[in-house]
Amino acid sequence: MKDTNINKKHEQGLKRGLKSRHITMISLGGTIGTGLFLASGASIAQAGPGGALVAYALIGIMVYFLMTSLGEMAAYMPTSGSFSTYASKFVDPAFGFAMGWNYWYNWAITIAAEISAVTLIMKYWFPHSSSVLWTVLFIIIVLTFNLLSVRAYGESEYWFAMIKVATVIVFIVVSFLMIFGILSGHDPIGFENFFVGDAPFNGGFLAIFGIFLAAGFSFQGTELLGITAGETDDPKRNIPKAVRSVFWRILLFYILAILAIGLLIPYTDSRLLSEDIAVSPFTLVFDKLGVAFAASVMNAIILTAMLSAGNSGLYASSRMLWQLAVDGNAPKIFAKVNKRGIPVYALLATMAVGCLSFLTSFFGDGVVYMWLLNASGLSGFIAWIGIAISHYRFRKAYVAQGLDIRQLPYKAPLAPFGSLFAFVVCMIVVIGQNYTAFIGDSIDWYGIAVSYIGIPLFLALWLGYKIKYKTKVVPLEECDLEHH
Numbered sequence: 125m126k127d128t129n130i131n132k133k134h135e136q137g138l139k140r141g142l143k144s145r146h147i148t149m150i151s152l153g154g155t156i157g158t159g160l161f162l163a164s165g166a167s168i169a170q171a172g173p174g175g176a177l178v179a180y181a182l183i184g185i186m187v188y189f190l191m192t193s194l195g196e197m198a199a200y201m202p203t204s205g206s207f208s209t210y211a212s213k214f215v216d217p218a219f220g221f222a223m224g225w226n227y228w229y230n231w232a233i234t235i236a237a238e239i240s241a242v243t244l245i246m247k248y249w250f251p252h253s254s255s256v257l258w259t260v261l262f263i264i265i266v267l268t269f270n271l272l273s274v275r276a277y278g279e280s281e282y283w284f285a286m287i288k289v290a291t292v293i294v295f296i297v298v299s300f301l302m303i304f305g306i307l308s309g310h311d312p313i314g315f316e317n318f319f320v321g322d323a324p325f326n327g328g329f330l331a332i333f334g335i336f337l338a339a340g341f342s343f344q345g346t347e348l349l350g351i352t353a354g355e356t357d358d359p360k361r362n363i364p365k366a367v368r369s370v371f372w373r374i375l376l377f378y379i380l381a382i383l384a385i386g387l388l389i390p391y392t393d394s395r396l397l398s399e400d401i402a403v404s405p406f407t408l409v410f411d412k413l414g415v416a417f418a419a420s421v422m423n424a425i426i427l428t429a430m431l432s433a434g435n436s437g438l439y440a441s442s443r444m445l446w447q448l449a450v451d452g453n454a455p456k457i458f459a460k461v462n463k464r465g466i467p468v469y470a471l472l473a474t475m476a477v478g479c480l481s482f483l484t485s486f487f488g489d490g491v492v493y494m495w496l497l498n499a500s501g502l503s504g505f506i507a508w509i510g511i512a513i514s515h516y517r518f519r520k521a522y523v524a525q526g527l528d529i530r531q532l533p534y535k536a537p538l539a540p541f542g543s544l545f546a547f548v549v550c551m552i553v554v555i556g557q558n559y560t561a562f563i564g565d566s567i568d569w570y571g572i573a574v575s576y577i578g579i580p581l582f583l584a585l586w587l588g589y590k591i592k593y594k595t596k597v598v599p600l601e602e603c604d605l606e607h608h
Contacts, residue, residue: 138467139274140356146352148365148370151346152289152374153345153432154344154345158429159339160378162404162426165385168405169391169397171332171335172322172323173382173385173387174318174324175326177324179333179338183340187343187546190346190508190542194207194347194511196515196534199363202360202363203353203354205443206347206351206353207347207514213603214521215510219586224444225448226582228444229499231440231441236481236496236497239262239478242430245423246258266431266475269281270438271471273466280435292381302409303384317391318387321392323390337553337557348436355465389405393408395408406422407419443467446459449470481496495577498574502575505554508550511543512543513547517603525603558576
């Protein structure tokens with residue numbers, strides 16, 4: 125089998141330029157985005173404020189277990205290939221190969237999605253401007269941050285995330301001051317909206333299940349923690365620190381923001397279902413307070429969220445492609461790095477794929493683009509399932525080889541329950557992805573094909589490699605636990 129020695133990589137030059145504050149903000153910024161700013165309103169409208177809270181809390185707990193599992197492996201064996209490397213070492217090289225390409229593809233397509241979203245956002249201020257202009261500008265900005273140095277990427281991401289975090293904190297504080305009638309000179313709103321009509325739970329279990337899927341997408345990006353491990357100074361100390369802080373902040377931000385929206389805006393308000401920035405739940409609340417230009421302010425913040433997602437997406441996917449090349453699973457040219465430790469070819473190739481995917485949105489009513497987006501939809505969950513399986517096997521192998529769990533630099537609480545719980549929840553989300561396609565009068569085959577396309581793609585990568593290289597699941601006693 126192809127030998128992968130972690131030491132070789134640092135001779136090949138990725139630089140450990142990310143500090144603790146960078147990685148905390150990168151993984152935090154990864155989760156605060158359009159999911160919270162825009163989609164949270166629709167979640168509340170569909171399942172009621174209580175239903176939305178239950179769905180987000182459940183997914184939040186699952187993400188916590190995933191992050192602690194990933195944190196345990198990343199602190200012990202920091203590498204930029206992260207879960208693709210762990211899957212190769214602890215499960216099966218074919219599984220690792222498929223995980224790596226699946227994740228690379230996921231983020232490359234995400235870049236395309238962010239490019240198209242940015243042009244829409246700029247049209248809010250400049251309705252008659254050229255889309256090409258904004259597209260090119262966005263690409264230049266994101267490429268520049270990534271090409272300068274890993275430090276520049278970390279710093280830009282730190283400030284992008286800071287803007288988002290500050291917004292959410294201000295939003296939560298202002299909302300609760302309004303709820304208790306301290307601000308805006310009205311009587312306290314209290315809990316009346318929380319119990320309007322069918323609230324707090326609207327639409328029962330199926331509505332909560334539907335939101336469950338949306339909530340899962342909102343949290344994607346937390347696993348960036350694992351990718352940054354290969355370029356973090358002192359990963360043994362910084363990764364666990366980031367894992368711990370990220371969870372509490374996500375929980376606080378998501379749960380409190382959704383609670384605040386649910387208390388201030390009745391779930392029956394039709395504006396919650398709109399995709400329009402001008403009526404994002406955040407805009408509605410700031411409007412209620414009487415903030416002039418509330419929509420413009422929110423629009424600017426959502427713009428930074430898009431830039432940040434494109435920035436992180438390019439970083440994560442280029443590092444994954446670089447690692448695949450180092451391991452001999454992608455063309456060798458992508459393993460080259462420049463003097464500043466940047467895998468330039470991997471970066472440019474990823475950006476090119478993002479741009480090509482973006483171009484497909486102009487042809488044939490964007491049908492190809494919809495398929496690409498849907499194919500990447502499940503990729504994040506497949507990556508999470510891979511993390512859960514890898515961690516479960518890592519723990520088993522660690523014990524099987526007579527090593528002492530107490531010696532780990534960071535221990536995942538409640539292991540192996542945590543990884544099993546995360547595995548089950550992710551499986552439910554993946555399988556239930558489009559449950560409505562099965563329960564109508566006739567089965568919606570097109571809908572099924574569109575929503576589940578990610579699964580056969582992943583299986584094709586996995587089984588193709590397996591058949592070609594005749595790989596087997598690595599016996600626990602033979603898992604490569606050497607961390608260099």
